[in-house]
Amino acid sequence: MLLxxxxxxxxxxxxxxxxxxxxxxxxxxxPEELTDKQWAEYIFYRNNPKGWFAxxxxxxxxxxxxxxxxxxxxxxxFGPSYKPFTKQPSRPK
Amino acid sequence: MTIKRRHTxxxxxxxxxxxxxxxxxxxxxxxxxxxxxxxxxxxxYLAKNFGITxxxxxxxxxxxxxxxxxxxxxIRSNYLWDESAGIYEKSLQLWEGLEEEVGYEMFFDQxxxxxxxxxxxxxxxxxxxxxxxxxxxxxxxxLTPEEVKKIAPIVNISPDVRYxxxxxxxxxxxGIAKHDxxxxxxxxxxxxxxxxxxxxxxxxxxxxxxxxxxxxxTNQGFISAxxxxxxxxxxxxxxxxxxxxxxxxxxxxxxxxxxxxxxHVLDTVIMSGAVHxxxxxxxxxxxxxxxxxxxxxxYAQRGGFHVIxxxxxxxxxxxxxxxxxxxxxxWGGIVDIAPDASPxxxxxxxxxxxxxxxxxxxxxxxxxxxxxxxxxxxxxxxxHELVKPYSLDRFVSGHLIDEHGAAGVxx
Numbered sequence: 001m002l003l004x005x006x007x008x009x010x011x012x013x014x015x016x017x018x019x020x021x022x023x024x025x026x027x028x029x030x031p032e033e034l035t036d037k038q039w040a041e042y043i044f045y046r047n048n049p050k051g052w053f054a055x056x057x058x059x060x061x062x063x064x065x066x067x068x069x070x071x072x073x074x075x076x077x078f079g080p081s082y083k084p085f086t087k088q089p090s091r092p093k
Numbered sequence: 094m095t096i097k098r099r100h101t102x103x104x105x106x107x108x109x110x111x112x113x114x115x116x117x118x119x120x121x122x123x124x125x126x127x128x129x130x131x132x133x134x135x136x137x138y139l140a141k142n143f144g145i146t147x148x149x150x151x152x153x154x155x156x157x158x159x160x161x162x163x164x165x166x167x168i169r170s171n172y173l174w175d176e177s178a179g180i181y182e183k184s185l186q187l188w189e190g191l192e193e194e195v196g197y198e199m200f201f202d203q204x205x206x207x208x209x210x211x212x213x214x215x216x217x218x219x220x221x222x223x224x225x226x227x228x229x230x231x232x233x234x235x236l237t238p239e240e241v242k243k244i245a246p247i248v249n250i251s252p253d254v255r256y257x258x259x260x261x262x263x264x265x266x267x268g269i270a271k272h273d274x275x276x277x278x279x280x281x282x283x284x285x286x287x288x289x290x291x292x293x294x295x296x297x298x299x300x301x302x303x304x305x306x307x308x309x310x311t312n313q314g315f316i317s318a319x320x321x322x323x324x325x326x327x328x329x330x331x332x333x334x335x336x337x338x339x340x341x342x343x344x345x346x347x348x349x350x351x352x353x354x355x356x357h358v359l360d361t362v363i364m365s366g367a368v369h370x371x372x373x374x375x376x377x378x379x380x381x382x383x384x385x386x387x388x389x390x391x392y393a394q395r396g397g398f399h400v401i402x403x404x405x406x407x408x409x410x411x412x413x414x415x416x417x418x419x420x421x422x423x424w425g426g427i428v429d430i431a432p433d434a435s436p437x438x439x440x441x442x443x444x445x446x447x448x449x450x451x452x453x454x455x456x457x458x459x460x461x462x463x464x465x466x467x468x469x470x471x472x473x474x475x476x477h478e479l480v481k482p483y484s485l486d487r488f489v490s491g492h493l494i495d496e497h498g499a500a501g502v503x504x
Contacts, residue, residue, distance in 0.1 A: 001397045002389075015399055019388035021343070040489040044341040044432045048330035050392045073344070074392050 005081045006059045007067050020056030022046045023068040024088070050074055052091050105198050111277050112156075112284030117291050117316050121149045123471060124309060124318040126296050126332060128152030129161040130272070130457065131449050132324035133279040134464020135471070136288045137195070142465070143472040146287035149318075151311060153295035157276030160326050160456065163394075163426035165349050165371060165383040167362055168458040169206040169267035171226045171233050176482035176494045177435065178229040183479055184462025185266060191461055197278030199270045200376060206267030207241065209248075209365040209411075211256040223262045236261040247358050247414050254410055256368045269362060269373050272457060279464075299336040305444040306336070322447040322471050327392065327427030329450035338442045340450065341488050342429040346387040346396035347454050350404075350423040354378035358414060368407035380418060382408060386428065386454060395425045428453050435494040438467065438483035439476040447471050448485070 002014040028034055028042055047053070053073050058066045070079025070092055079092035123139060125132045128150045139145040152158075168188055170181040192199050210216040226233035238250040238258045250258045284290055291313070298310035299321065308317035323332050327344040355378050364371040369385045384404035387396035401423050409416055431437055431451035436459070441448050449467045452459060462479070469477040476484060487493060 001399050014388075014397060021390070036489050040341075041339075044488045045339055046341070046343060048340075048343050048390060050328075050331050050344075053390060055390070071389070073390050076391065076393055 002076060002078075004057060005069065005078060006062060006065075007081045007083050008063045008065055009059060012059065012062060016059060016061045017057045018060045020058055020066065023054040023056045052079065054088065054091075111281040112290050115289045115291065117149060117151075117289065117294060117311070117313055120308070120317040121289075122147040122318070123320045123322060124148070124316060125150045125322045125324055126309070127159075127324040127326065127328075128156045128280070128290060128292065129159050129324060129326060130157065130276055130279070130460035131326075131452070131463045131467070132322075133157070133276055133283060133290075134460050135322060135324060135449065135467045136290075137279045137283040137286070138465050138468035139472060140283060140286035140288055142468060145472060148283075148287075149289040149291055149316065150283070151294040151296060151309070151316075152290070152292045155292050156280055156290060157273060160426040160428065161272060161276050163349065163424055164272055164457040165373065165381050166269040166272045166457055167206060167267070167364070167371060167373065167455075168201075168270060169264050169362075170458070171206070171208075171222065171231055171262060171264040171267070172496060173222050173225050174494050174496065175229060177496055178226070178231055180462050180466060180479045180483075181459060182229070182231055183465065184459045187461035187465060188270070189266075191275075192278070195278045195282040197274070197281055199274045199278050201268065201270040202376075203266050203268040204361050204373075205244070205263055205265045206362040206364065207236065207245065207261045207263045209241070209261045209363065209367070210259050211365065211367040212259070215367050216259045219260065219262050226262075226264075232264060232266050234263040234265065236263050245359060245361055245363060247412050248363065249411055249413055256365075256407075256410065258411075267362065269375075271376070275460060279460075296332065296335070299332060299443075299446065301336055301443050301446075306446040320445045320447065320471055320474075322449065322467065324449045324467075326450065326452065326456070327429050329429050329448065333441070333448070336441070336443050336446055340437060340448070340485070341432055342437070342451055343390055344392055344427050344429055345389070346391045346393065346425040347428045348384045348387070348396045348400055348423055348425045350382050350384070350401055351375070351421050352380040352415070352418040353421045355380065355418060363411075365407070365411065368411065369404055370407040370411060372408060372412070379421065380415065383454075386430070387425075392427055393425075394427055398423075428456075430454070432488065433493040433495045434497045436463070436483050437485055438463070438480045439470055439485070440474075441485065445474070451483075
């Protein structure tokens with residue numbers, strides 16, 4: 001069970017959250033100009049790093065708000081969590 | 094009801110050595126990355142069917158120490174879509190003659206696989222699946238709750254539970270096999286045909302020159318190869334990044350568990366997508382159960398215990414008799430999941446580099462068929478007919494093979 005630091009509520013059990021996969025995937029700015037390949041990348045391709053990963057979670061049985069957090073996919077250690085539309089903290093060492 | 098299987102027979106004796114442990118040569122015709130089931134089967138069929146024996150299988154850990162040694166060994170071919178029916182049914186047909194072919198006991202046991210339906214929509218989707226199987230000439234039966242009870246008396250078919258059993262599909266040709274022995278059988282047969290199985294050999298870099306693969310850098314030095322085939326499951330993203338292209342895969346933990354050894358109470362395999370449980374009883378007597386994947390990306394080969402707890406709660410409702418059983422062990426593996434929950438197979442943007450990935454939570458059953466069709470793809474440098482629908486291009490063209498709905502979590 002992960003202990004996840006919600007930036008609004010503090011550390012809570014993983015079972016209070018829902019996973020949102022990779023963070024910082026924005027909707028294409030000029031969707032009408034995208035090729036099929038670019039659409040495929042936007043819709044289906046996500047990074048899958050072995051190591052630090054900036055990802056989204058939603059605190060769905062708490063404050064019900066989305067946030068971003070750094071997590072290491074090998075050790076499950078968390079780095080800083082941060083609210084949407086705020087500056088991304090640098091990748092933990 | 095009689096238990097007609099081989100539960101009580103003693104295991105056959107092993108030879109002292111099943112395969113050689115050579116040092117890597119400087120160069121090979123084909124390097125297969127990953128000595129799991131799919132990698133070993135690929136090497137075996139390259140040698141057996143195409144006479145390509147100058148082959149190395151590189152394994153960073155030990156042979157079959159990844160998902161091949163961690164799965165719940167369920168074998169079936171009753172998938173919804175034609176593309177899936179094609180490759181999984183080919184695989185099941187190969188299973189049916191595999192022990193004789195490789196000359197090694199694998200405890201392949203066609204005890205049947207039952208998939209339960211628990212709600213009206215679940216029932217309709219299972220019936221759709223059942224009719225799709227009939228159209229594809231794949232053996233399938235529809236069972237009423239009473240027929241479920243007849244085949245598996247320990248299932249609770251009371252209507253007064255949260256997820257009552259409303260019916261089930263049943264594939265009598267489905268079943269289980271002993272996963273380690275399957276890997277060892279393929280390894281022995283491949284080694285006997287001249288394939289080098291090299292353990293403790295980690296690929297650090299896939300070398301590409303002018304868009305063509307030329308070999309791999311490993312912790313045992315550079316090894317050149319005309320062709321390189323990736324069969325690395327959860328680590329496929331890491332390898333493809335080394336080769337300079339992306340794949341639409343996410344790596345997640347998938348957990349499984351066994352109980353202590355018990356009297357034989359379950360003579361078939363029972364799956365339920367709706368309540369996230371799949372269970373069979375191993376020949377020795379352990380109940381083998383699988384859970385759903387953990388929610389997050391991971392390379393850690395472990396997951397949260399709450400996933401196991403949730404899984405056991407579901408199992409207990411279906412099988413009240415399990416309440417007395419003790420949990421013996423849980424473990425996790427890392428599965429690579431594509432957006433449509435179907436594998437990604439075939440050629441890659443790099444010439445002479447091939448991909449066999451995305452089997453997600455259900456790769457074990459496909460081991461023979463995947464190896465057979467992948468070897469053909471590598472030998473001819475073009476996708477085999479069964480492999481064609483599984484190309485990377487499908488994510489651009491939109492020809493997805495959406496087995497999510499058909500398979501539920503218990504893939």
